[in-house]
Amino acid sequence: MSKPDSFLLGDLEISVVRSARRKSLSIEVGHHGVKARAPISMRHSTVVSFVETKENWIRKHLANIPAPEPELVLESGAFIDLRGAPYRLEVVQGSTKPVQLSPYSDQLECLGTITVPIKRVSKTSVIGSAERSVSRKLTRWFKTQATDRLTQRTAHFASLMSIPNNKSLVISVRDYKRRWGSCDHKGALSFNWRIIQAPDEVLDYVVVHELAHCHEFNHSKLFWAIVAEQMPDWKQRQQWLERNGVRLYRF
Numbered sequence: 001m002s003k004p005d006s007f008l009l010g011d012l013e014i015s016v017v018r019s020a021r022r023k024s025l026s027i028e029v030g031h032h033g034v035k036a037r038a039p040i041s042m043r044h045s046t047v048v049s050f051v052e053t054k055e056n057w058i059r060k061h062l063a064n065i066p067a068p069e070p071e072l073v074l075e076s077g078a079f080i081d082l083r084g085a086p087y088r089l090e091v092v093q094g095s096t097k098p099v100q101l102s103p104y105s106d107q108l109e110c111l112g113t114i115t116v117p118i119k120r121v122s123k124t125s126v127i128g129s130a131e132r133s134v135s136r137k138l139t140r141w142f143k144t145q146a147t148d149r150l151t152q153r154t155a156h157f158a159s160l161m162s163i164p165n166n167k168s169l170v171i172s173v174r175d176y177k178r179r180w181g182s183c184d185h186k187g188a189l190s191f192n193w194r195i196i197q198a199p200d201e202v203l204d205y206v207v208v209h210e211l212a213h214c215h216e217f218n219h220s221k222l223f224w225a226i227v228a229e230q231m232p233d234w235k236q237r238q239q240w241l242e243r244n245g246v247r248l249y250r251f
């Protein structure tokens, strides 16, 4: 891949990323701006005029991108979401114990505490090293929570949805940048661990969506009919993800 160049579309800067493998032009609109991905030999003027014809589409998409959530500072007192509810983070230094969840009986502002023990951080250590330890340990713990819940919900829906060999389904949990799950042709399901932060009904939607791909490997009408049969209100759940998905990337 060569270095990106760029041009202006009104007040918008469009960066052009060229690749030898690419056969056609595509436009990507995201938090970080607008990118045109182009074949290496395509003339610059062709790229510009194609992007110009898509200006309305680009502006519409830019307007719909939710504002990025500020990154969470992982220190005691911060609130983190688990299964759609807030928990108070408690960081304890000088301990190698596992992460612990203590639910509150009196539900006030949150459902409980998630305690993350880390090694003692000396005054001379690099700034942010305590937070990095918390992030590593907390992420590992969230992945375990996600694996347990997703395994259970996948088994539940797989039998309801008559998935072949639903007893031997294997799921894995991954660190995806921009997807919630995937299903390959062999029926191996992978999920984004961050979905465990979302409400249960949203996690269920992601499970049903991926399982529906075991029957239909596309997003055809038939595919959505399979999803709707299992989950008539799938659209609301999908909208929650579109609106709040960025919130699940705060740490």
Ligand SMILES: [Zn+2]
Binding pocket: 209, 213, 218, 219
């Ligand atoms: Zn899909």
